[in-house]
Amino acid sequence: MNREKVISVKNMVKKFGDFVANNDLTFDVYKGEIFGFLGANGAGKTTAIRILCGLSTPTSGEMKVAGFDIYRETEKIKKNIGYMSQKFSLYEDLTVNENIRFYGGIYGIPVAERKKRAAGMLENLGLTPYANSKIGSLPLGWKQKLAFSIAILHNPDIVFLDEPTGGVDPVTRRQFWNLIYKAVEKGITVFVTTHYMDEAEYCDRISIMNEGKIAVLDTPANLKKQFNAANMDEVFLRIAR
Amino acid sequence: MALNDVSLDVKAGELFGLIGPDGAGKSTLMRILMSLILPDSGEVWLDGLDVKSEYKKVRHITGYMPGRFSLYPDLTIEENMQFFATVFGTTVEANYDLVKDIYAQIEPFKKRRAGKLSGGMKQKLALSCAMIHKPKVLILDEPTTGVDAVSRKEFWEMLKRLRNQGITILVSTPYMDEASLCDRIALIQQGEVFSVDTPAQMAAGFPEDLWEITSPVIYKTTPLLEKMPLQMSVNSFGQSLHLVTPKGRVKPEEIRAFLQQNGETDFDVKRIQATIEDVFMHFMLNAKKESV
Numbered sequence: 001m002n003r004e005k006v007i008s009v010k011n012m013v014k015k016f017g018d019f020v021a022n023n024d025l026t027f028d029v030y031k032g033e034i035f036g037f038l039g040a041n042g043a044g045k046t047t048a049i050r051i052l053c054g055l056s057t058p059t060s061g062e063m064k065v066a067g068f069d070i071y072r073e074t075e076k077i078k079k080n081i082g083y084m085s086q087k088f089s090l091y092e093d094l095t096v097n098e099n100i101r102f103y104g105g106i107y108g109i110p111v112a113e114r115k116k117r118a119a120g121m122l123e124n125l126g127l128t129p130y131a132n133s134k135i136g137s138l139p140l141g142w143k144q145k146l147a148f149s150i151a152i153l154h155n156p157d158i159v160f161l162d163e164p165t166g167g168v169d170p171v172t173r174r175q176f177w178n179l180i181y182k183a184v185e186k187g188i189t190v191f192v193t194t195h196y197m198d199e200a201e202y203c204d205r206i207s208i209m210n211e212g213k214i215a216v217l218d219t220p221a222n223l224k225k226q227f228n229a230a231n232m233d234e235v236f237l238r239i240a241r
Numbered sequence: 242m243a244l245n246d247v248s249l250d251v252k253a254g255e256l257f258g259l260i261g262p263d264g265a266g267k268s269t270l271m272r273i274l275m276s277l278i279l280p281d282s283g284e285v286w287l288d289g290l291d292v293k294s295e296y297k298k299v300r301h302i303t304g305y306m307p308g309r310f311s312l313y314p315d316l317t318i319e320e321n322m323q324f325f326a327t328v329f330g331t332t333v334e335a336n337y338d339l340v341k342d343i344y345a346q347i348e349p350f351k352k353r354r355a356g357k358l359s360g361g362m363k364q365k366l367a368l369s370c371a372m373i374h375k376p377k378v379l380i381l382d383e384p385t386t387g388v389d390a391v392s393r394k395e396f397w398e399m400l401k402r403l404r405n406q407g408i409t410i411l412v413s414t415p416y417m418d419e420a421s422l423c424d425r426i427a428l429i430q431q432g433e434v435f436s437v438d439t440p441a442q443m444a445a446g447f448p449e450d451l452w453e454i455t456s457p458v459i460y461k462t463t464p465l466l467e468k469m470p471l472q473m474s475v476n477s478f479g480q481s482l483h484l485v486t487p488k489g490r491v492k493p494e495e496i497r498a499f500l501q502q503n504g505e506t507d508f509d510v511k512r513i514q515a516t517i518e519d520v521f522m523h524f525m526l527n528a529k530k531e532s533v
Contacts, residue, residue: 040389042359086387140263167386167415169262170518171525174476181460195389196416198479220480231479233390240391 003030005064006158006189007052012061014047021047022058023212029158034180034190036200039209040240045193046086048209049160052191053083066157079107082151082159082188086166090147092136096127099135100150107154114153121149141172145179152183159183161192165199177202197233206232208239215239243269244280245432251411253288256404259413260420260521261429267413268308270429271382274411275305288377301329304371308382310363314356318347318366321355322373329374336375339406343399344369361392368399379403381412385419397422417518428521430528440517447515447523449473452484452496456508462500469499474526483519 007029014022021044029035039045050056052065054074063070066080083089090099097118104114122128125145135143144164152159161180165173177199180190192203200206200220207217216223216239220232229235244266251257259267272278273285276296285292290299312321322344326333337344347365350358355366364384371379381400385393397419404410404424412423420426421440428436428443436443456462459482466475466484473485484496496510515523 040391041361041387043389163387167263167383169415169525170417170522172262177477195387195393197390198477201479202477236390237394240389 005029006031006066007035007191008062008064009052010062012048012051012063013059014044014051014056015059020212022051025061025214027207027214027217029189029191031157031189032184032187033204034184034192034202036203036206037191037193037209038200038206038236039193043209043240044212045209046162049083049162049191049193053081053160054078079154080157082154082156084144084147084151084159084161084164086162090135090143090150093134095132095134096122096138096146097131099146100153103150103153109154117153121153125149141168141175144168144172145176148176148179148183152188155186156188158189158191161190163193163195165194165196173199197231197236200232200236208236210240242432244273247283247432247434249427249434249437251409253409254404254407256400256410256412256422256424258420258423258426259411259429260417260426260517261413262525263415265429266432267429268382269432271305271380271411271413274380275303276300301374302377304374304376304379306364306367306371306379306381306384308386310367312355312363312367312370315354317352317354318358319351321366321370325370326373331374333373336373339375340369340372342402343372346395360387361389361396364388364392364396368396372403377409379408379410379412381410383413383415386415393419417516417521420517420521426517428524430525435524435528443520444515444517447520449488449523450486450491451513451515451519452486452493453478453511453513454482454484454496454500454508455480456482456500456505458505462505462508465500465503465505469496474523476522478518483513485519485523 005028009025009027012022012025025048037045051058051070052063054070054077058070065077068076091102094102100118122131127142127146130138148161148164165176168176184190194200203220205217205219207214209215223235227235227238247270259270261267273280274287274292276292276299279293287299288302292299313324316324322333343365347362355363358366368384385396388396400410400412414420423440425437425439426443427434454462459477463475463477463482466472466482471486471491473487476483493510493512500508
């Protein structure tokens with residue numbers, strides 16, 4: 001099968017002084033897939049994501065994101081991706097509408113188009129009555145759903161989600177994954193990290209990092225078979241311990 | 242209203258879990274227990290001390306880990322530990338045995354600044370700092386949020402060891418698998434405690450019938466089951482689905498027949514015992530329906 005690569009990583013290395021955060025990573029992510037990027041705390045996940053988003057420069061290696069070179073075309077990469085960081089990324093003191101206006105402006109979405117998309121988005125989330133509420137006053141689950149929706153408002157090729165469901169209740173977590181599936185239906189590729197192993201099952205393929213290296217990369221079903229494990233939790237514990 | 246008429250007892254030596262969604266009031270309750278904020282009304286006692294009038298004593302016998310990382314990012318691991326020990330008039334050496342299990346794991350990095358640590362290491366340091374004055378009671382606000390599966394397991398093993406040493410632990414968590422590791426848990430929603438019990442009793446008290454359904458096409462099976470007569474909820478649980486139907490109203494043959502009629506093959510329907518996650522979701526979804 002000849003599938004279109006939206007992320008291609010060859011021999012990615014990132015060092016901070018003597019510390020090797022990413023040690024020779026090589027992998028591809030295909031268009032329209034949900035790629036789970038797992039690993040223990042400190043394994044190097046966030047470092048790799050920041051590089052792929054054009055926020056940090058690798059020490060060496062060849063990388064392309066959305067068809068653009070990671071060294072020379074970071075500004076083009078930023079226009080074609082969405083990024084929801086681990087730390088909450090909307091402005092707490094601005095209202096929902098003001099945040100949408102702000103991000104819409106940054107990504108250069110024309111005003112009429114932004115208004116149309118924003119109205120549809122709030123309608124889908126059931127948050128239309130809260131358009132003029134300050135973000136800081138909303139529950140975490142709502143904020144995370146909004147942050148995700150705003151991260152894909154400009155219809156990027158890829159969206160990077162760094163622990164989007166950390167600390168979120170089980171009902172909202174499932175609603176969040178429904179949003180992810182909807183984004184995939186629109187053709188957006190999803191690159192996601194999580195510590196919830198049931199969520200790992202929802203990914204098309206996953207990689208598990210350990211001490212800066214990719215230990216395994218396959219579909220959840222194949223990994224369970226390979227490790228003779230009942231679920232992803234067992235697979236993860238074998239690799240990361 | 243952050244907390245509405247909450248009454249709750251935690252026994253000495255218990256590992257007690259506060260389970261509830263974001264915004265339910267868990268942190269507020271913990272902050273009141275720590276005398277960091279005052280309740281509008283009601284009485285709160287901690288080891289026989291009134292948290293309002295005897296807050297200074299309360300702080301000496303409690304160790305608190307707030308939800309947000311609150312150590313000094315510019316101090317090293319070692320310096321943070323020394324700081325907290327000194328504030329409480331003790332030394333790291335004096336209580337080293339108590340924190341050894343946890344602290345030993347981060348001690349090799351003791352010269353590293355706290356702000357530069359990974360999520361799991363930060364949590365281990367925060368717990369060590371909360372423990373260094375040998376508290377009788379530990380209050381931990383979502384200590385494992387953002388922590389990986391391996392570190393979470395280790396963290397809970399440590400909590401069990403501390404509990405076995407006689408320390409009372411009140412812990413909040415959004416991870417349902419952790420709820421089942423507590424001696425007793427309270428479910429909290431919109432500022433009200435709605436149920437307190439052991440995890441096993443709470444799971445056994447699931448009021449409806451619960452089915453586990455596996456299928457090679459789960460993404461198709463979910464919307465299909467949502468149209469099944471009498472279904473109360475359909476939720477994904479990793480590689481399978483959990484279907485809730487009213488107690489005694491639906492037979493497994495009926496679920497199978499419904500799936501077959503709608504063109505599904507190779508599926509499996511199995512009656513299962515509820516987990517805390519099922520109980521919690523059932524309670525949340527019903528609370529929502531009632532409030533609409």
